[in-house]
Amino acid sequence: MAVDQLDTRILRLLLEQPRTSVREYARILGVARGTLQARLDRLERDGVITGTAPTLSPAALGHPVLAFVHIEVTQGHLADVGDDLAGVPEIIEAYSITGGGDLLARVAARDAGHLEDIVQQLNRLPGVVRTRTEVALRERVPHRVLPLVEAIGRAAAERR
Template identity: 45%
Template sequence: MSATLEALDLDVLRLIAEEPRAGVREYARRLGVARATLQARVDKLQRSGVLVSWRPQIDPAAMGYAGLAYVRLQLAQGMLERTVVALADIPEVVEVNAVAGNADLLCQVVAKDNADLERVLQLIIASDGVERSSTEVVLSRRLKPTVVPLIAQMHSELQQRTVLAR
């Protein structure tokens, strides 16, 4: 389901993405709307599934897990769910996505160093259902995950549609 977003919704999302700790009162002040109006928009964004979490972002590298890798897994037929359950038991596997292409799963993995990465990889390939794996070690992160440019693009498209509709 795709939510219909208005300019104010996009402005709220941008502020939340840029400064999640500022709070509803501060967002309302910056956007020049009543606090109740802003709270209603936040509630709407949560109900529609656009705003999924207020969780803090925690950097594993700052906690001693400086290694980052992506592991592609090819699975035995019919083993997807069982393999995902096994991978969830490995703390260093921080994300698992089912993908199309040469692999069945793409996993994001953290490790303390190369020796630790090897240990984690051994746990992964020993998981039920894993037939083959390939690993890509991240040398450096050049662009961290962000949705702010996407929000800006949607805002611009909304403004263009509004101008054309007049």
């Protein structure tokens, strides 16, 4: 999907001021409310905007230990193991990957002992061959998309 400069400005506002009304966004951007709403609808329909839920902190919810678990899976069982991962509440997200392992799961735990329990639970899943766990020490770059949005906006402006 092509994102133009107005889309970039809209996305920036959504990221920087997520609780602002559509009317206020339109005023800030200097566009008609209908124009803004049409853009928002298109960005949602095209999958650029995927939700409006708040961002929650696992640490503030009592799960300050963040780990990345590489999971090696028996050939032919990737989908089944992936489905099983969805049943583990401490798994925040999981991806199929290339390289050292077949799946990579981001896990939030209360403490080291809880993390060990989660990893042992993963090791017991049918189709899991082995796991390798890496504990995050400190967040260096928080989850973000605004720099990417801005780079796409600049590229769109240069193409014009």
